[in-house]
Amino acid sequence: MSVTSPQHRIWWKEPVEKVELVWILIAFAWGVFMFVFMIAWHFIGRQNLSNETYRVAPSTFEKKVEDFAKKYQTREEGGIPVVKPPAGADVYLLSRTFQWWPILELEKGQSYRIHMSSLDLQHGFSLQPTNINIQVHPGLEHIITLTPTADGAFGIICNEYCGLGHHTMTGKLYVTQKKVAEGGAVVTAAAKNGEAK
Numbered sequence: 001m002s003v004t005s006p007q008h009r010i011w012w013k014e015p016v017e018k019v020e021l022v023w024i025l026i027a028f029a030w031g032v033f034m035f036v037f038m039i040a041w042h043f044i045g046r047q048n049l050s051n052e053t054y055r056v057a058p059s060t061f062e063k064k065v066e067d068f069a070k071k072y073q074t075r076e077e078g079g080i081p082v083v084k085p086p087a088g089a090d091v092y093l094l095s096r097t098f099q100w101w102p103i104l105e106l107e108k109g110q111s112y113r114i115h116m117s118s119l120d121l122q123h124g125f126s127l128q129p130t131n132i133n134i135q136v137h138p139g140l141e142h143i144i145t146l147t148p149t150a151d152g153a154f155g156i157i158c159n160e161y162c163g164l165g166h167h168t169m170t171g172k173l174y175v176t177q178k179k180v181a182e183g184g185a186v187v188t189a190a191a192k193n194g195e196a197k
């Protein structure tokens, strides 16, 4: 049996069925509502990272990070400085092909302002195994406020394809807990950090 031709030549120009129109309007209204509601996700369910962003020249940012690393470096791992800023400090982390620099060491329960920027291409900061992601652009300094709630060693990976070495672009973030030693002195878990998991 062959397919029969439509009865009328202009078969497609029909008025929109009322039910279809209602559904289009509902879907459109829902889309508009969700667009406006995006702001609410900053407050509900801790979903979006609230951040501040400023313009910065890559060379200026590089200098800031180097000064920061020099000031608070505690040791070195594989040629990369491990930097432990004081609680509440401004913390700097730079991304470049194909590296997150330096290694950071923060204290659990303390809030830090993390400044991030890229020296070359767009990279994606992704803190593993948590669900914290932020796009990092050259020329822009992104600042997030972070309060670690768990201690241990966290991995930083790049989740924005940035070139041939993208898959090797990893970094590290240690979160240590303040401990009171037997002698009463305050030590941090960082002391045995070389082989932190």
Ligand SMILES: [Cu+2]
Binding pocket: 123, 124, 158, 159, 160, 161, 162, 163, 166, 167, 169
């Ligand atoms: Cu990448």
